[in-house]
């Protein structure tokens with residue numbers, strides 16, 4: 312099979328916004344009187360804002376109007392942190408990897424659960440690399456549903472079995488596998504089901520290595 316496209320998750324793959332998400336959720340949790348630790352935050356990796364709130368509340372009931380206010384509050388705090396992002400905040404190896412992929416003529420897409428993904432990519436000054444940008448507005452069913460990656464592949468005009476997804480979170484790896492994508496798991500937690508796992512992210516991974524195994 313010829314691989315024609317690479318689809319990248321954002322948080323944990325292209326850059327590390329997890330700390331900002333943590334600080335914003337932590338501030339909301341303090342304001343509403345819920346305990347929230349870094350370990351709790353690990354459970355929010357790669358899942359939607361709504362699912363994150365549900366997990367943060369740990370079963371505490373909330374009406375829809377209040378949930379909306381709390382999600383908005385968290386997002387307002389989070390967006391303040393985004394002002395700090397500069398092109399220096401791409402994770403190690405990312406720009407080189409994107410350059411190599413582009414040189415090979417591989418189509419490049421983004422598949423992020425975040426409604427702030429476009430803003431983050433713009434702040435990183437990486438927009439030029441992406442031919443399709445799927446974010447928290449693109450589909451109804453969030454990861455672990457495969458819909459987002461399938462949507463991005465469709466925009467790129469490439470079937471899932473000719474595309475590779477790069478993910479750092481269990482929900483994202485599950486989504487990619489369900490969609491029939493060749494899947495690279497980056498990092499240590501929850502990505503073992505992927506076809507290829509790289510603990511140090513894109514730092515030492517080469518485009519050649521991915522194409523060799525994925526084209527198998």
Ligand code: B16
Nearest residue numbers: 321322357359360423424425426427
């Ligand atoms: P927002 P990804 C995910 O990004 C984050 O990992 C997750 O923590 C966050 O809740 C989600 O985006 C939604 O983000 O609140 O900005 O819409 O890994 O899918 O790029």
Ligand code: MG
Nearest residue numbers: 320322323357
């Ligand atoms: Mg992620």
